[in-house]
Amino acid sequence: MDVLLKVNGTEHRLAVDVRTTLLDALRERLELTGTKKGCDLGQCGACTVLLDGMRVLSCFTLAVAAQEAEITTIEGLAGENKPLHPMQKAFLEQDAYQCGYCTPGQILSAIACVQEGHANSADQIREYMSGNLCRCAAYPKIVAAVQQAKLLMEGP
Amino acid sequence: MRPFDYQQAQGTAAALALAAQHLAPPGEERILAPAQYLAGGTNLLDLMKIGVAHPPALINITALRQDHGRIETDASGLRLGALARMAEAAEHPAVLRDYPAIAQSLQLAASQQLRNMATLGGNVLQRTRCNYFRDPSWQACNKRVPGTGCAAMAGVNRRLAVLGVSEHCIAHYPGDFANVLAALGAEVEILSSDGTARRIAFEELHRLPGDAPHIDTNLRPGELIISFRVPAGPWTRRSLYLKIRDRESYDFAQASAVVALDLQDGVVREARVGLGGLVAKPWRSHEAEAALRGRKLDQASAQASADAAFQGAVTHGENAFKPELGRRTLVRALLQAAAMET
Ligand SMILES: Cc1cc2nc3c(=O)[nH]c(=O)nc-3n(C[C@H](O)[C@H](O)[C@H](O)COP(=O)(O)OP(=O)(O)OC[C@H]3O[C@@H](n4cnc5c(N)ncnc54)[C@H](O)[C@@H]3O)c2cc1C
Ligand code: SF4
Ligand code: FES
Ligand code: FES
Numbered sequence: 001m002d003v004l005l006k007v008n009g010t011e012h013r014l015a016v017d018v019r020t021t022l023l024d025a026l027r028e029r030l031e032l033t034g035t036k037k038g039c040d041l042g043q044c045g046a047c048t049v050l051l052d053g054m055r056v057l058s059c060f061t062l063a064v065a066a067q068e069a070e071i072t073t074i075e076g077l078a079g080e081n082k083p084l085h086p087m088q089k090a091f092l093e094q095d096a097y098q099c100g101y102c103t104p105g106q107i108l109s110a111i112a113c114v115q116e117g118h119a120n121s122a123d124q125i126r127e128y129m130s131g132n133l134c135r136c137a138a139y140p141k142i143v144a145a146v147q148q149a150k151l152l153m154e155g156p
Numbered sequence: 157m158r159p160f161d162y163q164q165a166q167g168t169a170a171a172l173a174l175a176a177q178h179l180a181p182p183g184e185e186r187i188l189a190p191a192q193y194l195a196g197g198t199n200l201l202d203l204m205k206i207g208v209a210h211p212p213a214l215i216n217i218t219a220l221r222q223d224h225g226r227i228e229t230d231a232s233g234l235r236l237g238a239l240a241r242m243a244e245a246a247e248h249p250a251v252l253r254d255y256p257a258i259a260q261s262l263q264l265a266a267s268q269q270l271r272n273m274a275t276l277g278g279n280v281l282q283r284t285r286c287n288y289f290r291d292p293s294w295q296a297c298n299k300r301v302p303g304t305g306c307a308a309m310a311g312v313n314r315r316l317a318v319l320g321v322s323e324h325c326i327a328h329y330p331g332d333f334a335n336v337l338a339a340l341g342a343e344v345e346i347l348s349s350d351g352t353a354r355r356i357a358f359e360e361l362h363r364l365p366g367d368a369p370h371i372d373t374n375l376r377p378g379e380l381i382i383s384f385r386v387p388a389g390p391w392t393r394r395s396l397y398l399k400i401r402d403r404e405s406y407d408f409a410q411a412s413a414v415v416a417l418d419l420q421d422g423v424v425r426e427a428r429v430g431l432g433g434l435v436a437k438p439w440r441s442h443e444a445e446a447a448l449r450g451r452k453l454d455q456a457s458a459q460a461s462a463d464a465a466f467q468g469a470v471t472h473g474e475n476a477f478k479p480e481l482g483r484r485t486l487v488r489a490l491l492q493a494a495a496m497e498t
Contacts, residue, residue, distance in 0.1 A: 001162070018162045021201075041205060042198055045269060054272045060198050061273070064162055065216055109269065118268070130405035131267020 003063050007032065008076025022066045023047045023058035026073060034074035034104045038133070045132035048105035049073050055112035074104035077111075087111050090149035091142075098136035106132045110146045111153075119150045157204050161191075161213040168223050168380070169351065174215045175378035176349035190377045193217045195239065196274035198266075199282040207292045208283075208300060217380070224382045229254065233388040238277030238381040242333070243268065245276060255386065257340070257395035257414050261332040264399045267406050277381040280334040280361070280438070283372060284327035285408055287312055298324045299369040309472050315410065318469040318478045320436030325369030326472055327436065329362065330408045334438035336397060339414040339430025341440075342386045349378035358384065362437035391416040391426055393498045398489040400433070400481065409433030411482045413489035417453065422494070424448045424457075431465060431486065434478045441465040444486065458490040459483075 005012045026032045038046030040059045047058040050072035077085040097103045109132045118128035165171035178191035191213035203209035224237040229250040246262035288294040288307040296305035317328040342358040395416035401407035414430030429444040444465035451457040462483035469479040
């Protein structure tokens with residue numbers, strides 16, 4: 001099947017098997033390997049991307065069904081040599097990871113979490129970030145990073 | 157995953173017509189999986205990936221949000237479009253204010269990513285999380301392959317049901333929201349493939365396992381759920397959903413309770429009670445409600461109600477703790493609801 005995917009502002013035309021998930025299309029076909037495959041069964045959040053600004057799981061999205069949307073992956077947050085997104089900066093500054101495998105999913109999920117208005121307290125951040133598992137258990141620092149970035153994202 | 161035919165339906169009539177093309181011959185429709193509607197895909201694609209579902213065709217119905225994605229309230233009650241997303245219903249101001257149990261059942265389910273994708277219609281139709289059902293390398297599962305037996309009876313079953321089970325299947329209905337629809341006496345609006353509409357009580361949508369556990373619901377092949385109607389009542393504002401899980405967040409219920417109360421001076425005029433996490437299908441406990449009516453709501457009447465709710469419980473070894481967990485969950489939910497400020 002021919003599909004047209006709009007990823008990080010660029011249109012890509014490609015032929016895929018109908019079974020191809022958005023996750024596999026991004027990683028295997030478009031070589032955007034920042035989006036990670038953890039469980040491939042909707043349980044870990046590593047494959048989180050934004051579809052029209054909304055956080056979703058790319059392992060449960062068929063590529064053919066993602067054609068209308070603007071897709072944002074971790075690669076799309078800051079261009080090469082451009083400043084990092086405040087959430088990326090906050091993850092660096094708070095040291096909110098160890099191995100980094102869950103981090104792209106955490107960052108996209110966290111950006112949406114702030115934009116949804118679900119980052120008003122540490123408890124609320126923990127609840128609304130619970131779909132992103134971290135095998136290294138960097139959870140306390142992830143909460144701190146979301147709190148730091150929220151201030152910058154929302155301005156004074 | 158096996159290949160499938162994929163079609164995107166532009167509207168309701170198109171979706172019904174596409175499904176009708178794939179109907180299996182009479183008598184075999186429930187065994188030969190017919191075409192499946194693809195809504196959020198969070199249960200269907202899951203089951204396809206793990207080799208449990210292999211529909212020959214998928215009909216993407218997300219465009220039907222236009223027709224069936226609205227959430228509306230009026231004096232007679234609440235109407236939830238089947239294509240509305242879980243996240244939308246969970247945060248809808250009228251749902252939060254007038255039907256808090258519904259909002260809570262959705263907020264406490266899955267994760268925000270899943271709630272952004274999943275629809276209310278798909279949610280109520282999600283299938284059991286029984287480990288043996290979800291792993292085709294196990295031979296014995298009457299729900300997956302009729303007549304093969306049940307590996308869970310003497311196996312890992314601490315998540316499975318104690319109410320409504322049969323000797324052929326003890327699978328639990330895993331969802332949260334559907335238990336609230338059952339308890340509040342909701343109705344489901346359904347379109348059949350020729351476009352005719354029917355309405356049934358939500359309690360009649362799902363089937364008990366009995367001797368045919370492979371048939372989850374009374375939907376006929378090709379039928380499309382378009383909405384849920386929840387009747388208004390003086391009990392809906394004083395309502396809550398209490399969910400007990402192994403993990404504090406992002407987990408299915410081990411036990412849950414829906415409570416909605418109409419109280420006058422602490423005495424129960426009317427009550428609605430539902431249970432989850434340990435039931436074979438979305439559950440309303442008429443017995444628990446009857447035990448409360450006309451009584452002062454206190455520890456003793458709450459306990460009597462919980463005892464009535466679990467009268468018929470049947471356990472299988474590992475899940476023997478569940479009736480007591482369920483009773484305590486219901487008692488706590490009743491006392492919390494009584495203490496709510498409305
Ligand atoms: C990790 C994880 C954790 C979860 N935790 C919870 C939880 O705690 N609580 C909870 O309740 N749920 C939980 N879920 C389940 C989740 O809520 C469901 O997968 C989701 O609600 C299904 O909705 P969907 O729109 O994605 O359905 P789909 O997967 O698209 O569809 C499911 C089924 O319903 C059919 N269908 C869909 N819409 C219609 C319609 N309008 N008419 C007729 N048939 C239709 C489809 O054909 C399919 O057979 C969890 C899921 C995952 C993966
Ligand atoms: S409990 Fe039901 S779903 Fe689980 S193995 Fe037994 S028959 Fe299958
Ligand atoms: S890879 Fe998608 S949720 Fe784990
Ligand atoms: S940093 Fe290793 S999994 Fe999260």
